Amino acid sequence: GAVVSQHPSRVICKSGTSVKIECRSLDFQATTMFWYRQFPKQSLMLMATSNEGSKATYEQGVEKDKFLINHASLTLSTLTVTSAHPEDSSFYICSARDWATGGTEAFFGQGTRLTVV
């Protein structure tokens, strides 16, 4: 199946700094990518839908100024956590659909474990 690569897999940052997470579709073009967040012992919650060449669509309750999403090309979406705080520590994971094959399956990256100290 298609491959989605997410980087970094783990990151520790100081409170107040910004962290960028990359999500790449390696062998297909993804006009849409999805960013999820998972708290311990909780579901993956959709944060936003990243649209190539246009603004991301954020889910209710997600601060778009804090979680900046850029989808500048058909193979790359980035999530930047700005002015990170300890409560932003979480597991972030992206996914993309390969529309060339119908888009019925979502492919996921490996996830990024963010720890803010």
Place this chain on the structure above:
Amino acid sequence: GDSVTQMEGPVTLSEEAFLTINCTYTATGYPSLFWYVQYPGEGLQLLLKATKADDKGSNKGFEATYRKETTSFHLEKGSVQVSDSAVYFCALTFGNEKLTFGTGTRLTIIP
């Protein structure tokens, strides 16, 4: 809104035991249903899916049947292996929209 309720873990079984992980959903209409698996250090992988009532998804010895009457999609395997140790997520979607996930169930198989 739509939701998925999944059996809480962790679940620990001996090798060759029978596995059931329960999953029920709440949704308006008839979603597509999925089981995803996440092995340590890896991303989620699609394990199996069913797109309409009474469909049975199967892969790697795992099975799940879409039961409209009970709004369930329980995951089963007749004889688990140590290599099946992972976190399993039940999920639903309508069309090609966002996925709604359950909380995940951590499965550990001991030799």
